[in-house]
Amino acid sequence: MELRADLFRDKRILLVEDNPRDEALTLRALQKHNLQSAVAVTRDGVEALDYLLPAADHAVQPLPQLVLLDLKLPKLDGLEVLRRLREHERTRLLPVVILTSSAEERDILESYRLGTSSYVRKPVDFAEFTEAVRYLGLYWLILNIAPPAQ
Amino acid sequence: MAGVMEDIRKDYAGTLSGYLIQADEEARLHAHELGRKALTGGIGVLDIVTLHHEALASLGEAASLPLDRAAEFLAESLSPFEMSLRGYREANAMLSTANTSLQQAQAATEAVNRELEAFSYSVAHDLRAPLRSIDGFSLALLEDCADLLDEAGRQHLRFVREAAQDMAALIDGLLSLSRVTRSELRRETVDLAELARNILAQLRRAAPGRNVETVIADDLFAEGDARLLRGLLENLLGNAWKFTGRQAAARIEVGMTHAGRERAYFVRDNGAGFDMAYAAKLFGAFQRLHSPSEFEGTGIGLATVQRIVHRHGGRVWAKSEIGRGATFFFTLWSTGHGA
Ligand SMILES: Nc1ncnc2c1ncn2[C@@H]1O[C@H](COP(=O)(O)OP(=O)(O)O)[C@@H](O)[C@H]1O
Ligand SMILES: [Mg+2]
Numbered sequence: 001m002e003l004r005a006d007l008f009r010d011k012r013i014l015l016v017e018d019n020p021r022d023e024a025l026t027l028r029a030l031q032k033h034n035l036q037s038a039v040a041v042t043r044d045g046v047e048a049l050d051y052l053l054p055a056a057d058h059a060v061q062p063l064p065q066l067v068l069l070d071l072k073l074p075k076l077d078g079l080e081v082l083r084r085l086r087e088h089e090r091t092r093l094l095p096v097v098i099l100t101s102s103a104e105e106r107d108i109l110e111s112y113r114l115g116t117s118s119y120v121r122k123p124v125d126f127a128e129f130t131e132a133v134r135y136l137g138l139y140w141l142i143l144n145i146a147p148p149a150q
Numbered sequence: 151m152a153g154v155m156e157d158i159r160k161d162y163a164g165t166l167s168g169y170l171i172q173a174d175e176e177a178r179l180h181a182h183e184l185g186r187k188a189l190t191g192g193i194g195v196l197d198i199v200t201l202h203h204e205a206l207a208s209l210g211e212a213a214s215l216p217l218d219r220a221a222e223f224l225a226e227s228l229s230p231f232e233m234s235l236r237g238y239r240e241a242n243a244m245l246s247t248a249n250t251s252l253q254q255a256q257a258a259t260e261a262v263n264r265e266l267e268a269f270s271y272s273v274a275h276d277l278r279a280p281l282r283s284i285d286g287f288s289l290a291l292l293e294d295c296a297d298l299l300d301e302a303g304r305q306h307l308r309f310v311r312e313a314a315q316d317m318a319a320l321i322d323g324l325l326s327l328s329r330v331t332r333s334e335l336r337r338e339t340v341d342l343a344e345l346a347r348n349i350l351a352q353l354r355r356a357a358p359g360r361n362v363e364t365v366i367a368d369d370l371f372a373e374g375d376a377r378l379l380r381g382l383l384e385n386l387l388g389n390a391w392k393f394t395g396r397q398a399a400a401r402i403e404v405g406m407t408h409a410g411r412e413r414a415y416f417v418r419d420n421g422a423g424f425d426m427a428y429a430a431k432l433f434g435a436f437q438r439l440h441s442p443s444e445f446e447g448t449g450i451g452l453a454t455v456q457r458i459v460h461r462h463g464g465r466v467w468a469k470s471e472i473g474r475g476a477t478f479f480f481t482l483w484s485t486g487h488g489a
Binding site: 019021022025028071072100101102103122123124125126127129 | 275276278279282283285286287289290311313315318322325441
């Protein structure tokens with residue numbers, strides 16, 4: 001199945017990633033599947049929460065279809081971001097995929113305990129990484145039926 | 151014990167009566183000797199005291215006896231008990247000092263372990279990230295700037311990518327090695343045959359083109375940590391699978407035999423084998439007896455196997471001949487090996 005841009009005109013991915021090289025590589029992988037224009041990027045946990053849970057006097061962005069969340073982030077780490085997202089009515093059901101270098105058992109367990117939708121380890125081999133991103137896009141933006149807005 | 155008691159009873163009354171008449175050194179030594187006999191024979195202080203009173207009663211009216219001398223005799227016969235009590239107290243004091251330093255050592259070990267854990271954790275995360283960049287941007291160069299590079303230049307980039315991926319494999323190997331030490335050891339009954347069948351089925355799925363005959367003994371139960379024992383078999387069977395890669399009719403056998411009085415489990419293959427002259431090196435981290443052009447690998451597998459076996463208080467060793475396959479043996483909970 002091919003991913004076409006018009007299939008997700010209004011669908012968006014929020015990438016939470018602090019490493020600019022990893023960001024460039026992830027965007028490159030998304031671009032290969034025509035997904036790049038659908039991505040917003042935040043570079044630490046606080047920024048990500050501001051984006052998803054804006055303060056009352058800030059402009060409210062529509063929620064993305066999918067959050068790709070790194071674990072190791074400056075200020076607030078990924079697990080803490082996830083915990084707070086699950087505490088809020090607005091983001092309680094939002095699909096969040098942990099996308100990280102770590103395959104530590106306790107990271108995986110803790111992520112699921114806190115309610116991640118999925119956990120994916122970034123492969124070192126970029127060809128495999130691109131493939132993983134393609135699967136993620138296919139699954140979460142097209143195949144998956146998102147929870148209805150409340 | 152009753153026999154010892156009877157002997158002492160007779161001897162006691164006789165020696166005591168002699169002592170009451172004449173308090174000589176010989177009788178005193180004999181009282182001490184009787185006490186020692188009682189102590190080693192498992193007879194208690196109260197028994198001696200009872201015995202003493204019986205003996206006194208048999209010797210006549212209390213008023214007519216030199217009671218202070220009798221008390222001296224009793225004290226002498228009890229002296230071995232007193233000495234042993236003192237020894238016990240001293241040993242106890244030493245033990246409690248030893249315990250304190252053991253507790254301190256344990257606390258220090260735990261601190262080191264926590265540090266190690268934090269360290270391997272950041273190794274996992276921080277060392278892989280730059281490798282991903284090295285690989286990813288090399289591939290980006292190959293894709294975007296292919297016409298600016300000649301074939302030699304493209305080959306260099308492919309080598310850069312290979313090196314990055316090798317290093318990623320090394321880091322993963324080191325991590326799994328350290329996980330063996332970090333994880334808590336559980337003890338349960340594990341069906342090694344079932345594990346082996348699982349692992350081999352997995353290897354078969356990953357390489358459906360290979361023709362490998364597998365023979366697994368029934369009833370291969372062991373006591374140990376299921377997850378670690380799986381890691382152990384994964385490495386041994388992975389090796390057997392890999393080093394039979396050039397065999398037209400590969401064969402892998404998993405079974406149990408006896409090494410002296412112990413059960414030794416084994417994994418046998420008919421693959422490339424190795425030179426026994428280097429057998430001692432086999433279990434060291436990063437030690438390999440084959441070049442990557444012959445067989446790929448990182449050399450961390452058998453080091454992991456050895457750690458797992460040691461944590462289960464066992465031994466591991468191998469027998470082989472070049473070109474004639476290899477057999478890896480291991481025992482668990484061997485006598486004379488701590489966990
Ligand atoms: N079944 C086997 N047959 C022949 N050689 C083996 C076998 N298992 C291990 N070896 C030798 O021991 C070395 C170390 O094994 P291991 O630590 O598992 O590393 P790796 O599999 O990554 O090479 C191997 O490189 C190989 O030379
Ligand atoms: Mg190996």
